[in-house]
Amino acid sequence: MLTVMTTPNPTARFEDLLSTRARIGWGGSVPTARPVAKPLYEFGGGFPDPASFPYDGLVEATRKMMDAEGADALTYGDPQGYRGLRELICHKYRFYENLEVTPENIFVANGSGAALALAFSAFVDPGEPMIIEAPTFSGSLNNIRRHGPEIFGVPVDGQGMVTSAVRASLEKIKRSGRRCKLIYTIVNFQNPAGPDLSIGRRRELIELAEEYDTFILEDDAYNELRFEGDSKPPVYALDRTGRVIRAGTLSKILGAGVRLGWLCAPPAMLPAFQGFNFGGGVNPFMSRVATYFLRDNMEAHVKVLVGVYRAKRDAMLRGLWEVLEGTDVEISRPQGGFFIWIKLPSATDVARLEQLALEARVQYTPGGAFFAGTGGERHIRLAFSYEQPDKCYEGSCILAKAIRAAGRS
Numbered sequence: 413m414l415t416v417m418t419t420p421n422p423t424a425r426f427e428d429l430l431s432t433r434a435r436i437g438w439g440g441s442v443p444t445a446r447p448v449a450k451p452l453y454e455f456g457g458g459f460p461d462p463a464s465f466p467y468d469g470l471v472e473a474t475r476k477m478m479d480a481e482g483a484d485a486l487t488y489g490d491p492q493g494y495r496g497l498r499e500l501i502c503h504k505y506r507f508y509e510n511l512e513v514t515p516e517n518i519f520v521a522n523g524s525g526a527a528l529a530l531a532f533s534a535f536v537d538p539g540e541p542m543i544i545e546a547p548t549f550s551g552s553l554n555n556i557r558r559h560g561p562e563i564f565g566v567p568v569d570g571q572g573m574v575t576s577a578v579r580a581s582l583e584k585i586k587r588s589g590r591r592c593k594l595i596y597t598i599v600n601f602q603n604p605a606g607p608d609l610s611i612g613r614r615r616e617l618i619e620l621a622e623e624y625d626t627f628i629l630e631d632d633a634y635n636e637l638r639f640e641g642d643s644k645p646p647v648y649a650l651d652r653t654g655r656v657i658r659a660g661t662l663s664k665i666l667g668a669g670v671r672l673g674w675l676c677a678p679p680a681m682l683p684a685f686q687g688f689n690f691g692g693g694v695n696p697f698m699s700r701v702a703t704y705f706l707r708d709n710m711e712a713h714v715k716v717l718v719g720v721y722r723a724k725r726d727a728m729l730r731g732l733w734e735v736l737e738g739t740d741v742e743i744s745r746p747q748g749g750f751f752i753w754i755k756l757p758s759a760t761d762v763a764r765l766e767q768l769a770l771e772a773r774v775q776y777t778p779g780g781a782f783f784a785g786t787g788g789e790r791h792i793r794l795a796f797s798y799e800q801p802d803k804c805y806e807g808s809c810i811l812a813k814a815i816r817a818a819g820r821s
């Protein structure tokens with residue numbers, strides 16, 4: 413019989429040797445966004461719907477791609493990313509957003525999380541000022557924290573990032589003798605609050621960036637998943653002076669496991685990102701599989717996904733309102749994307765709600781995860797993307813009852 417040997421797993425003291433970058437935030441605790449270990453209702457992370465992954469289509473695309481590309485698919489790739497994928501991204505932008513760019517504008521990365529990290533690495537040093545939304549996507553926030561900037565949070569309302577508050581922050585930074593490095597904004601179905609940045613504010617943001625001589629990092633992960641309303645022009649398309657960088661991803665329309673995202677930027681800037689990447693290009697094999705699949709199927713597949721996610725949003729909203737009608741709760745109704753943002757009734761005992769949700773095994777993300785400083789104590793974010801509509805309805809009813817039960821009366 414084979415005896416399994418367990419080896420000790422010692423770690424020599426390494427903390428003193430860590431780089432300055434690695435020491436930023438080292439040892440601090442990041443508040444957990446996932447308090448329920450094995451949820452019955454997974455409304456926590458922005459996970460795409462596994463039932464709608466194109467399993468057969470990807471197998472077929474892989475075979476077709478291997479027949480056509482053979483060894484090219486399995487060797488090192490272009491440092492900027494597989495050209496076919498960069499062309500496909502240009503087509504996607506033209507088709508859905510009327511945005512004209514060339515493959516020379518696109519830099520492929522390991523998901524848009526890594527793409528955003530490249531932009532932060534290229535522009536942001538510890539202690540330097542940067543403007544972000546409050547609330548903003550928790551993943552980006554943790555990413556930004558690792559770069560150690562001084563964060564200026566500006567509020568988000570029904571029209572997205574409040575540009576008058578951006579101006580106030582830019583003015584404050586200028587008066588302190590400094591210059592804002594980046595303004596980071598999530599323009600479509602803002603994560604977590606839900607609104608699109610209005611066209612007027614998109615224009616204002618560019619005017620502000622020009623006036624204060626700074627750059628805008630426009631994050632769009634969800635534009636194609638629009639259930640209602642018209643798509644708005646990307647900030648990138650409105651810019652005339654080349655001061656916008658745009659991040660995108662295939663995670664939400666193909667599968668987060670393909671780990672393919674990108675930055676779209678003026679070509680002269682791309683070497684600044686490449687300097688923080690590894691050799692060999694990002695995932696040349698999977699870039700080809702994704703390209704072969706999406707070339708033939710993108711529009712039809714996205715159409716299916718829009719129907720899938722709309723049904724989930726509607727089911728979740730129905731469950732919430734059936735139980736919470738008559739309270740002073742505020743519930744967003746996003747026109748697309750993955751998330752519902754809730755301002756809990758004023759009487760809610762948030763700790764009690766957490767306990768009740770834990771017992772019912774309903775996962776959600778507490779609002780505090782989306783703020784750099786204080787804020788969000790009375791908010792929670794629900795993702796409707798992962799569970800099927802019947803579970804979105806059932807789980808949101810259970811959670812809404814917990815919200816009522818957590819009311820201090």
Ligand SMILES: Cc1ncc(COP(=O)(O)O)c(C=O)c1O
Pocket residue numbers: 458522523524525526549551598603631632633660661662663668672673
């Ligand atoms: C607004 C936003 N940006 C970026 C990302 C990162 O996505 P990925 O790294 O999977 O491309 C997400 C994922 O949830 C997101 O919601």
